Amino acid sequence: MEFREQWIAFMTLLRKEIRRFTRIWVQTLLPPAITMALYFVIFGKLIGSRIGDMGGFDYIQFVVPGLIMMAVLTNSYSNVSSSFFSAKFQKSIEELLVSPTPNYIILLGYCLGGVARGLAVGVAVTILSLFFTDLPIYSWVITVSIVILTAVLFALAGFINAMFANTFDDISIVPTFVLTPLTYLGGVFFSIDLLSEFWQGVAQLNPILYMVNAFRYGMLGVSDVNIGLAFGGLVLCVIVLFAVGLHLLKNGKRLRA
């Protein structure tokens, strides 16, 4: 397949993915916006006003970057896991598998579809947050690059989850039992300075802590973790998960008998 044809195939898949989540926006875009608005009201205004400063900022300013990141990563993940699993379930994935579209285009198309939804939700949540507080941007480059890398990483993770899933339950197990606890314990609502030394060590094993803090650093200029380590770890994880995704597409017995 020539490069131009590959580009057409990629854009076709990406448009299809974006059309899918915008067609069902009531299920995909609206709920996270409502949930995050509730977080802003409850944790930001009602409870946050009694907590006082955290990391040198109002609590709501501290918590908003974490909530934006939480919305981005969960939506990137769930978009790809549900879309790819549905395609497997309905066998419409065969439309792609019988075509000359290369595997890396299939992976990129699904992944960037998830990134598009993650970022769309992220933008919506950011706009909503502006009704509750001012958001300074310490570094646009760090803010944008971290949010994109995180969206890519979780979209790839969603793809791998969908590849292994045999039932719709299988694509909700990881978000419920792994992603949500790690996100809540990943420094979204608190600085790990509040934890004892032992639990600070444990918290530093949580990869989401690095993403949330790197993103918060981009916006507020404060972080509990080393930003270089967060960037390096993210890039490495993206490369590893992309390679795993490609391997599964090529050799995965769940797609080809």
Added chain:
Amino acid sequence: MSETDIMTAALSIRNLTKVYGSGFHALKGISLEVQPGDFFALLGPNGAGKSTTIGILCSLVRKTEGEVEIFGHNIDTHFSQAKKEVGIVPQEFNFSQFEKVQDIVLQQGGFYGLPKRTAIVQTEKYLKKLGLWDKRDTPARMLSGGMKRRLMIARALVHEPKLLILDEPTAGVDIELRRSMWEFLREINAAGTTIILTTHYLEEAESLCRHVAIIDQGRIVKNTTIRSLLKELSREVFIFDCADSVWEAPQIDGFTTHLLDEHSFEVDVQKGQSLNRVFEALSEQGLNIVSMRNKANRLEELFVAMTGNGQPADDQTDNEEAPAAESSTGGNRRGV
């Protein structure tokens, strides 16, 4: 069609073997060639290896051993070129039920790298040819079964492949639609598209195809022209309808006869026997024959003899996810 195409087989399969993870030996070294422009039938009972073969051709199943070339392009080394030459119509509906008819076909064009303008033109062309243009904005789940089958044909043709593979395209389709699909397939075959068809309905193969391969238990047991195959018939049964009532089967020297009901009986005709003798005898006995027809047994009889497939298909070991053989749905349809 270029000169190169005429020289090169549309499909060349050599020593194709497939062993599934469960250990089931679905294909045991089959070899097959289909020439450009042919209308080729691949017949066989459930679990014979038809769907596995087609799965390998369109890369949904990984072969264990063997070589496959499509218009000279090896599916291992030149998979992209090979895939561009093929359009596939699978047995089961495999499109998103929530998308619109037009989007499904357009997207498939995109996956084959067709520029948007070309994809739009081809989509309109094939949706119109298959009578789906009025339904272009309808979600696929709202279509009838026959429409869904036509949608899969339009989708398979949008990139105008030189080889069209149809895996039981008329299973569960009513007579009228089946006939119109046959006409359409004849039309695109006449226009140069090579067609490979798997079917349980032998009447379909007999009506459409020029060549046939019968596959059984992972092996090709026959690969010839339909005409040659029919010549191998050793016996045919004809049913005669009388104007008046008959109370017993007429006696005809050298022929076996059976009474069916008070107006009809059947006569076994062995290879080499003349029907003139039958008519003479019936005339001498004063029987007024108003019609005569061939009992539905021609290819079916050969098929059963070659595959030993007298038992219901469901009884056979089957590692493929092929549906059970469908029974006769009316008219002259013959299911095996």
